[in-house]
Amino acid sequence: MNTLAEENYLKSIYHLSLNDVNVSTNQIAAALNTKAASVTDMLKKLADKALINYAKYQGVTLTAAGEKIALHIIRKHRLWEYFLVEKLHFKWDEVHEMAEEMEHISSIELIDRLDKFMDYPKHDPHGDPIPDRNGNFKKYELKPIAALNVNENGIISGVRDHSPAFLQYLEKQQLTIGKKIKVTEIIDYDLSMILQVEQTEIHISREVAKNLLIAI
Amino acid sequence: MNTLAEENYLKSIYHLSLNDVNVSTNQIAAALNTKAASVTDMLKKLADKALINYAKYQGVTLTAAGEKIALHIIRKHRLWEYFLVEKLHFKWDEVHEMAEEMEHISSIELIDRLDKFMDYPKHDPHGDPIPDRNGNFKKYELKPIAALNVNENGIISGVRDHSPAFLQYLEKQQLTIGKKIKVTEIIDYDLSMILQVEQTEIHISREVAKNLLIAI
DNA sequence: TAAAAAGTTTAGACTTGTCTAAAAAAATAA
């Protein structure tokens, strides 16, 4: 098995890979709240284990083996988040830190039984897909509300920002997963948007519109 | 918070304290599968943190602060074991290793909610008491079946040996928690015992009789 | 396209927790 530190590096590299093909040392350092020099050391270890492709100064990509491990950790993280919200009734902005610890529990059998216990959920409380035991999941397309035009609509299906502050704001505005929204107006001046959500109109900034995702 | 290693030392010292008031360096080393020299190093650290009372060559006892931490870890361990057996349907001999990892998840709120989710169980799957959030639990008296005389009876309520091999043996013999047993005969030669359990008679060795506990 | 800036790696050090080997203390035995 891999160490806790190795698992966290692989997970970070996976997440960063979704935005950039090659992930840089500094990006990883920022994500893990560590220093670039520490990252370089770890990249060498991960490359020795054939979990990443690494060439000095060129950034890294995950190998198939590395991606498999990353996806397994992400599966565990999201299943535990689902458990915390659905079974223990935590709020969606409270579960990330706990799941950061729980994702490192090693037993595969445990996580498969947890999956079954919850009846094989497809998404975590933030709308992110939960990989199956082989690491597969549907890469359904989401886009930010900011990409919509007036009179277009969609169903809230995910968030780009997972910070408690953002999630709490959404909760308060009733902008939660599954809600149907329609853009009724876009303000020229600041590109903020007015949404129709159920019976009410909600005014959101462009910042929020960029971080709130809908299914197409 | 304390490190994983510190938590494991405190837990071991707590368990060993149940048999001996002062716990020796070698006992701890054996329990943690480490060397006496490593134990000495850690004992200094724990003493510096005022979690144990330590005088060179004299063995250790837990301070109130150390015992509180130990009991909290044991609470977490036993609640997770209960979860694994009752909710995920693992067998009682399969859960120890998983709980060894899960007991280090730090959130107190999480464990309190888990406790509530399972309706505040009083004992783990092996019959060991689950401390409440303040570390309190009823120290009800158990004694080994080996202490019984012919025609005396009791209810199986715990085990002294938690090894999978022993637990699997008990499971196969239907000697599980809650079963009512009565001693029908004690063989002079080897002190093995014949028990009446429900409709059948079961012959157990003295070794087993010493490790299987009943409520008085 | 040369100089400056930004990003990355190396070198050497530190912490945690572990180890072996040797020294010291305590317990046991003759």
Add this chain to the structure above:
DNA sequence: TTATTTTTTTAGACAAGTCTAAACTTTTTA
């Protein structure tokens, strides 16, 4: 009660993962 054995501690070393400071690449800018 001295000698032997057992237990414990100390000394010094090591691996993992991190850090700072300095050196080296790459990218950007003028």
